[in-house]
Amino acid sequence: MFVNVNANLANRARFIGEFDSLPDTQVAFSEFKYSRGAEVFGEAEPADYIYQVVSGAVRSYKLLSDGRRQIGAFHLVGDIFGLGNGAAHRFTAEAIVDTTLRLVRRTSLEHVAETNALVARNLLSMTANNLQHAEDHMLLLGRKTSLERVAAFLLEMDCRLTAAGVMALPMSRRDIADYLGLTLETVSRALSYLHDRGILGFLGQTQRQIVLLDRVALAELDL
Amino acid sequence: MFVNVNANLANRARFIGEFDSLPDTQVAFSEFKYSRGAEVFGEAEPADYIYQVVSGAVRSYKLLSDGRRQIGAFHLVGDIFGLGNGAAHRFTAEAIVDTTLRLVRRTSLEHVAETNALVARNLLSMTANNLQHAEDHMLLLGRKTSLERVAAFLLEMDCRLTAAGVMALPMSRRDIADYLGLTLETVSRALSYLHDRGILGFLGQTQRQIVLLDRVALAELDL
DNA sequence: CGGTGGGTTGAGGTATTTCAAGGCTCGTGG
């Protein structure tokens, strides 16, 4: 269906410069485009690069043998992902929409980290942030009700991607469901419930542009 | 009910030496005992120390306001925990049984990491291991059935604490349930099911000593 | 001994899933 962009990596470098979030270092990076649905890397593939989202959005997930999917994280503009993987990736990463990524060789970054304590500290702190997110998500997946999960999701996305009062979700109901450990129907019902209560509103007809009308009520649903 | 041992930290140091798992460094540590049920640290408390289990076992968990509990990890003999917390702990940690811990000041370790790349690398790799565990656990909590969860738990504990063919679980059914996002009754039923199938056996009458009779069947239940 | 803290098992309830139908949007092609 989609071209695997990785195959063309060597031919498509566009730009070399500094990795913004790792100041005071000279690490070469390249920039690539992935079309909607394209795989950035697969689970268990060698982890040669780490990535930063320039535009678009990415989902990382694990699959069970029968197709059940758990999305571990959404990566939005500015996010860095593909870290803390040791030699091999532990997730599959896919572009949710057309996406541009910056990538740097993992080895080059690790090499710099050997001598530069600031970079080493940065790597550790980014990994610790990922860990914190995963820990919070375990609580959500293990112990929260469907409504609490959806409320938590909306509040998270509100922080991360609301612009001008409106939250434009890049991901489908199925993606949200697989992130929250629910079915897409349950997510849809929870959103309808919140809509009926006047806690959120939809803009346009796509159902992906959401306005949070009552953040307080939402925060009370999350615990 | 239980004395908070932290209050007595300064008075009870017993031993100073090297932290085994951080070779080539001179980091001072102390050793303390916690009785069954004692809190090692609470969520949101300042993270002054990191810990290593010398004997016993520890659970780290988060609570929701209404008492729902999610155990994020069990820490068994040799495990290091309390890492990657930034300035404050994100879990509560409690001794499951009478437990001895080694502790080192977080600041002293971080200080060493500034100059010693090996220690820095070690910190990163331990944090990455915690992250990997959390990622795997998200898949379990979000997408696995109760039987799959219990099978995965048994296989994990089998690796981590089986001695002489028998697995002596330190934790109660309730702890297991809160680790797996289930109720204790569901855990008990899953264990009974596996017992009835001849996949595992109980030793003694406490139901906490388990023998895995058919690891292959168990691995097939996990996916 | 009586009480307490596990653990198991049964019966019934319920939150969420599953199955099914229908609507809306958008791109494509006749």
Next chain:
DNA sequence: CCACGAGCCTTGAAATACCTCAACCCACCG
């Protein structure tokens, strides 16, 4: 320009996996 299908979302009804409530057992301990 409209018909058509595909993808996405919503909603309803029925099924079910897991939870809740409750009883009971057993080991341990003062």
